[in-house]
Amino acid sequence: MEYIGIDIGTSSICGIAYRPSDKSCKTIVKENSANMVSSCQWEKIQDPERIYYIVEQIIDELRTVCTDIKGIGFSGQMHGILYVDADGMAVSPLYTWQDGRGNLPYKEGETYVDYMTKVTGWHVATGYGLVTHYYNLHNGIVPDTAIKLCTIMDYVAMRLCKQANPSIELSNAASLGLFDKQRLAFKEPLLDRLHMDSSVLPTVVESRTVIGHYGDIPVCVSIGDNQAAFLGSVKDKDRSIHITIGTSSQISVYSDEYIEINGLDTRPFPGGGYLLVGASLCGGASFALLKDFFGRTLKLFTGAEVDDGYLFRQMTSMAYRADSAEGIKVETLFSGTRSDPNKRGKIEGISLNNFTPENLIVKFVDGVCSCLYDYFVLIPDSISKGKTELVGSGNGLKNNPLMQHTLEEIFGKELRLSDVKEEAAFGACCMAMGSMINA
Numbered sequence: 001m002e003y004i005g006i007d008i009g010t011s012s013i014c015g016i017a018y019r020p021s022d023k024s025c026k027t028i029v030k031e032n033s034a035n036m037v038s039s040c041q042w043e044k045i046q047d048p049e050r051i052y053y054i055v056e057q058i059i060d061e062l063r064t065v066c067t068d069i070k071g072i073g074f075s076g077q078m079h080g081i082l083y084v085d086a087d088g089m090a091v092s093p094l095y096t097w098q099d100g101r102g103n104l105p106y107k108e109g110e111t112y113v114d115y116m117t118k119v120t121g122w123h124v125a126t127g128y129g130l131v132t133h134y135y136n137l138h139n140g141i142v143p144d145t146a147i148k149l150c151t152i153m154d155y156v157a158m159r160l161c162k163q164a165n166p167s168i169e170l171s172n173a174a175s176l177g178l179f180d181k182q183r184l185a186f187k188e189p190l191l192d193r194l195h196m197d198s199s200v201l202p203t204v205v206e207s208r209t210v211i212g213h214y215g216d217i218p219v220c221v222s223i224g225d226n227q228a229a230f231l232g233s234v235k236d237k238d239r240s241i242h243i244t245i246g247t248s249s250q251i252s253v254y255s256d257e258y259i260e261i262n263g264l265d266t267r268p269f270p271g272g273g274y275l276l277v278g279a280s281l282c283g284g285a286s287f288a289l290l291k292d293f294f295g296r297t298l299k300l301f302t303g304a305e306v307d308d309g310y311l312f313r314q315m316t317s318m319a320y321r322a323d324s325a326e327g328i329k330v331e332t333l334f335s336g337t338r339s340d341p342n343k344r345g346k347i348e349g350i351s352l353n354n355f356t357p358e359n360l361i362v363k364f365v366d367g368v369c370s371c372l373y374d375y376f377v378l379i380p381d382s383i384s385k386g387k388t389e390l391v392g393s394g395n396g397l398k399n400n401p402l403m404q405h406t407l408e409e410i411f412g413k414e415l416r417l418s419d420v421k422e423e424a425a426f427g428a429c430c431m432a433m434g435s436m437i438n439a
Contacts, residue, residue: 002066004217005232005429006055007225007422008032008076008153010096010247013051014422015058017066018429026065027422028058036093042100045093048082048155055156059214071210072160073220073432075228075424076153078175081129083146084155088164091143094152101135102126103341112138120190122178126341129176134194150202151175153222161212161219166202170268171224173204181266181274182258207270208434220432223270226250228427230275233393233418237273241387243372243407244423245396249283251372252276253379253387263378270431276383278375282345283368284396286332287403290364291315294357315361316400327351328359330367361402369406376411393418 002017009032017026034050063069079097082090095101102113103126112135116124124131133149136142150158150166158166170184178187188198205211209221223231226244230252234240237254244250252275260266265277282289291311298306327349334345345367347360376384390413397403398417408415420426 001068001070003070003429003432004059004062004066004072005228005425005427005432006058006072006074006076006153006156007228007425007428008051008055008074008156009225009424010046010077010098013054013058014425015055015062016420016422016425016429017062017069018426018433019066020433025420025426026062027425028061029422030054030058034094042104044096044098044100046096046152048090048094048152051094051152052156052159056160059160069217071218071220071432072157072214073428073430074153074157074222075225075428075431076151076156076222078151078172078224078226079127079129079177080152081132081149081176082152082155083143084148084150084158084164084166085143085145086147086164088158088166090155091145092141095129095132095136097127099132100126100341102128102131104135106138116194119193120178120187122187122190124177130178130191130196133200134196137196146200148202149200151222154202157211157219157222160214163212167205167209167211167221168202169205169207169209169221169223169270171207171227171270172222173202174268175224181268184268208431218432220428220434223428223431224267225424226252226267226277226279227270227275228424228431229393230254230427231270231430232420232423232425232427234389234391236389239387240389240391241376241411241413242391242393243397244392244394245283245368245400245403246394247283247285247396249280249368249372249394249396251278251375253376253383255383259380259383261378261380264375271434276379278372278378280332280368280371281335281337282332284394284400286334286345286364286368287315287396287400289334290360312399316402318358318361318402328354328363330360330363332364332367332371362406365400365402365406366410369403369410372407373410388413390415391418392416393423 007014014029034046036045082094083092106112154166210218242252267275329348336343
């Protein structure tokens with residue numbers, strides 16, 4: 001028997017079929033070609049129907065080589081939303097987690113995020129689904145036929161099951177904002193303060209809930225990609241420090257109890273407990289920024305395009321030395337932070353002797369890794385002292401030996417890379433297996 005896991009990422013969509021009997025995996029990765037052009041620089045949107053078509057392609061291709069599929073699980077990009085009508089069909093684009101409308105001016109010199117936070121006393125950030133919804137309401141963007149909002153993975157799962165009403169699991173529900181993570185329910189009184197009708201929200205269900213069937217295959221409710229990557233990477237949740245680096249970067253540790261830590265996000269974990277998460281908007285994107293700068297510099301002086309693969313290989317083959325940059329420090333906040341979107345990165349400590357390409361490469365990587373370590377030191381000793389295993393995932397880390405070595409030096413622990421290639425898809429697959437066991 002096999003189980004399928006699907007991860008709907010911002011730039012790629014992955015599907016795996018896992019056979020527990022021999023632990024074999026069949027993997028299919030396709031480009032997420034659903035990006036839509038917008039006249040607004042701050043708007044980040046994708047075509048949900050295009051995404052649904054790609055997912056259906058992946059599942060059908062996996063079904064040609066797997067004859068005994070017992071369940072399908074989903075994970076995907078958190079925070080973003082789309083609207084659906086009474087038939088469960090999309091009537092809007094997917095507004096992704098990168099969408100910036102929440103940081104636009106609203107009134108009295110405040111942004112939409114500032115105003116919502118002031119009125120509710122609850123921290124929200126641009127890209128959160130209910131921030132996007134609030135902006136859309138006040139600017140007449142919500143379609144007249146919209147009945148519900150949901151995440152992209154919940155939409156695809158619902159469509160596969162030929163249903164009309166979306167369900168949402170706790171980890172995804174929390175990512176929309178205005179969600180009480182202790183009571184595990186949306187803060188409806190806060191929605192009332194903002195004059196938002198709670199009937200637009202999807203139905204919150206427990207993890208491992210079977211929401212329907214694709215043909216005769218049970219489909220499990222979707223979970224967030226952060227939680228899925230943790231599930232798909234770590235072997236011991238109580239001892240692990242999980243770091244994933246892709247376009248962004250995150251550090252996650254498990255806690256049995258709910259705890260609030262300034263600077264960290266506390267996220268519900270499927271099956272109980274929480275993940276304490278430090279998330280940087282620029283992880284691998286910082287390294288790519290420097291790579292592109294080198295490429296453009298070479299083109300300016302030589303007139304020739306330089307292959308990205310060549311540049312990446314040269315940069316990642318650098319040897320890590322803690323003292324190599326002689327005082328240079330790079331802060332890799334090139335896209336700001338959730339709490340301060342206007343903050344930007346910087347390079348400090350440049351002298352007549354240390355401004356070299358090699359030093360910039362080392363210190364850009366050091367900046368990404370140091371940011372993650374700064375999140376880790378915020379965790380109380382009562383939790384962090386038991387975290388002895390450093391586990392890494394994400395292509396931005398797995399394909400970068402310099403990043404791997406730098407993390408080991410900064411954390412003072414040996415880094416173990418996850419055993420699977422597409423961790424979030426595998427985590428979704430694990431949820432599907434758990435759903436069938438509990439059914």
